Amino acid sequence: MSVLQEHISQNIRQARQRLGLSQQELADRADLSRRMITLIENALGNASLSTLDRIAHALNVPFADLIRPPSQTSPGETKPIEVWQGEHPRSRASLLQNAAAHRGVELWEWSLAPGEKYQAEPDPVGTREFLYVLQGTLTLDLVSGTQTLVAGQSADFPTNQPYAYSNQGSSLLRFVKNVIS
Amino acid sequence: MSVLQEHISQNIRQARQRLGLSQQELADRADLSRRMITLIENALGNASLSTLDRIAHALNVPFADLIRPPSQTSPGETKPIEVWQGEHPRSRASLLQNAAAHRGVELWEWSLAPGEKYQAEPDPVGTREFLYVLQGTLTLDLVSGTQTLVAGQSADFPTNQPYAYSNQGSSLLRFVKNVIS
DNA sequence: CTAATCTGTGAAATATATTGCGCATTCCCT
DNA sequence: AGGGAATGCGCAATATATTTCACAGATTAG
Numbered sequence: 001m002s003v004l005q006e007h008i009s010q011n012i013r014q015a016r017q018r019l020g021l022s023q024q025e026l027a028d029r030a031d032l033s034r035r036m037i038t039l040i041e042n043a044l045g046n047a048s049l050s051t052l053d054r055i056a057h058a059l060n061v062p063f064a065d066l067i068r069p070p071s072q073t074s075p076g077e078t079k080p081i082e083v084w085q086g087e088h089p090r091s092r093a094s095l096l097q098n099a100a101a102h103r104g105v106e107l108w109e110w111s112l113a114p115g116e117k118y119q120a121e122p123d124p125v126g127t128r129e130f131l132y133v134l135q136g137t138l139t140l141d142l143v144s145g146t147q148t149l150v151a152g153q154s155a156d157f158p159t160n161q162p163y164a165y166s167n168q169g170s171s172l173l174r175f176v177k178n179v180i181s
Numbered sequence: 182m183s184v185l186q187e188h189i190s191q192n193i194r195q196a197r198q199r200l201g202l203s204q205q206e207l208a209d210r211a212d213l214s215r216r217m218i219t220l221i222e223n224a225l226g227n228a229s230l231s232t233l234d235r236i237a238h239a240l241n242v243p244f245a246d247l248i249r250p251p252s253q254t255s256p257g258e259t260k261p262i263e264v265w266q267g268e269h270p271r272s273r274a275s276l277l278q279n280a281a282a283h284r285g286v287e288l289w290e291w292s293l294a295p296g297e298k299y300q301a302e303p304d305p306v307g308t309r310e311f312l313y314v315l316q317g318t319l320t321l322d323l324v325s326g327t328q329t330l331v332a333g334q335s336a337d338f339p340t341n342q343p344y345a346y347s348n349q350g351s352s353l354l355r356f357v358k359n360v361i362s
Numbered sequence: 363c364t365a366a367t368c369t370g371t372g373a374a375a376t377a378t379a380t381t382g383c384g385c386a387t388t389c390c391c392t
Numbered sequence: 393a394g395g396g397a398a399t400g401c402g403c404a405a406t407a408t409a410t411t412t413c414a415c416a417g418a419t420t421a422g
Binding site: 002004005008046047048049050052053063064067068105107109130132134154176178 | 183185186189227228229230231233234244245248249288290311313315335357359361
């Protein structure tokens with residue numbers, strides 16, 4: 001199959017998993033059959049414009065991102081994608097940028113209200129994260145132990161094991177992170 | 182019909198006429214029927230990926246050009262390394278994290294005092310940057326034009342051409358950036 | 363005017379995208 | 393072990409993209 005379809009299939013699967021959606025859920029959102037999602041994500045089939053467009057909308061990404069060759073992008077802003085929201089309205093996770101680079105680089109900005117906690121699931125081996133705390137205090141729970149980071153500090157750790165962010169301080173916590181896979 | 186199809190139809194017709202091709206000639210080159218070309222150029226029909234891809238090849242343009250709006254074309258902290266400092270003591274660039282990933286990912290935090298400017302030299306092709314403005318206003322000079330980013334906005338652009346950051350506002354500018362090579 | 367080319371459109375035929383269903387497999391969970 | 397969720401795949405049915413052909417209007421050239 002064409003290189004184009006390879007890119008599309010990878011981009012779609014990546015975006016879907018980033019949102020934590022199953023194939024069925026994506027199919028429902030896009031009003032397509034799960035069969036079609038499977039076909040496209042495996043670079044089989046030959047989707048039509050409307051099909052791809054509906055998937056793009058369901059994934060909340062610009063259409064261009066689906067066909068973007070992993071190497072190049074055009075200059076421009078992109079608007080944040082709200083990916084997760086905590087009980088407190090100020091607790092949220094936004095995907096700022098996502099490069100379908102060799103393996104993939106993501107730039108995130110997170111906010112956690114006092115007392116808020118986010119428990120993350122393990123990623124595939126090879127995945128790691130960069131953290132940079134903008135304000136507040138971040139408590140980072142890893143299998144190897146607990147770490148505390150204050151504004152201006154950064155950390156680097158593998159995420160193929162369960163981990164959790166929490167704000168045990170009394171003021172808003174904000175930090176940026178990179179996910180490298 | 183969708184905006185997407187409007188763009189595609191205009192782009193295709195525009196590219197075809199630029200080459201001085203008739204619909205029939207384009208159809209022959211792309212191994213499609215002239216009927217299909219007519220349908221697509223009038224934003225009717227709903228082309229498949231392969232169809233659009235063949236048209237893109239026949240027109241000798243990247244696929245991405247068809248869809249754009251017709252107008253354009255182990256855990257541990259590390260301590261920051263001071264890499265650049267401006268005339269004003271509050272203007273500085275710190276390398277926060279640097280992953281020797283497949284090709285390399287860097288996470289930076291920058292500060293620019295009002296009036297400060299940093300002129301960057303072109304990087305090797307394939308190098309790109311992610312920007313995320315924390316506070317203040319960032320003026321980004323690219324060969325393709327000038328962009329202004331305020332706090333909370335992010336941008337993504339290739340850096341194989343000269344570019345410059347400047348703070349033309351009246352308050353301190355802070356932003357983080359990723360360099361992906 | 364007449365011929366020739368280009369473009370748009372309708373309709374039936376054909377190719378293929380898309381669906382719906384069932385089933386196998388894997389993985390996670392208790 | 394066993395149950396449930398998620399994914400992949402074969403296959404027949406259906407929807408629709410794509411072709412083929414035929415014709416009409418518009419434009420240009422001789």
